[in-house]
Amino acid sequence: MLVLASQSPRRSEILRQAGIPFTVRVAGVDESVLAGEGPAEYVKRLAEAKARAVEATAEEVVLGADTTVVIDGEILAKPADAADARRMLRMLAGRRHEVLTGICLRRGGEVVSDCESTAVVFGEMSEGEIAEYVASGEPMDKAGGYAIQGLASKYVAGIEGDFFNVVGLPVAMVYRYLREWAGYNTREG
Numbered sequence: 253m254l255v256l257a258s259q260s261p262r263r264s265e266i267l268r269q270a271g272i273p274f275t276v277r278v279a280g281v282d283e284s285v286l287a288g289e290g291p292a293e294y295v296k297r298l299a300e301a302k303a304r305a306v307e308a309t310a311e312e313v314v315l316g317a318d319t320t321v322v323i324d325g326e327i328l329a330k331p332a333d334a335a336d337a338r339r340m341l342r343m344l345a346g347r348r349h350e351v352l353t354g355i356c357l358r359r360g361g362e363v364v365s366d367c368e369s370t371a372v373v374f375g376e377m378s379e380g381e382i383a384e385y386v387a388s389g390e391p392m393d394k395a396g397g398y399a400i401q402g403l404a405s406k407y408v409a410g411i412e413g414d415f416f417n418v419v420g421l422p423v424a425m426v427y428r429y430l431r432e433w434a435g436y437n438t439r440e441g
Contacts (some may be wrong), residue, residue: 295354321396
């Protein structure tokens with residue numbers, strides 16, 4: 253059985269849609285960026301910390317994941333407040349950025365981890381559009397302050413890479429590792 257070490261409804265929905273059975277177990281993890289830590293190292297470290305933080309039997313495979321947005325070398329995690337969400341959206345408007353998701357699969361003491369990167373191009377956003385989007389509340393629990401599958405979809409001018417990575421889980425990568433590394437089969441769980 254797969255154990256998802258995340259309370260993200262988006263990650264749960266992606267796994268459900270892909271037909272991958274799972275259960276959810278969550279433990280708190282400090283998501284602060286460490287001094288000198290690069291974006292890929294950051295998301296991979298958090299994914300592993302999440303995977304290691306939950307209890308699991310020897311037969312269970314634990315999946316930890318963390319997503320962030322990067323522009324101009326700056327990591328844009330979840331906005332602290334509405335002002336921070338507006339700041340992030342101003343940075344993204346009319347520009348290209350990267351969305352990185354680190355994944356970690358753990359079975360017993362063994363782990364495998366990886367990182368997926370997807371490029372997203374935002375169209376221009378007026379101050380009024382930014383204010384309206386922030387007022388919707390949607391940006392508040394999303395890396396980079398937006399949900400590509402939600403109200404922000406109308407601002408996405410292009411994407412290069414895995415759409416599901418931007419939503420929060422590169423499911424094709426996860427499934428490949430489940431099959432190759434863990435010998436996983438969706439019929440057997």
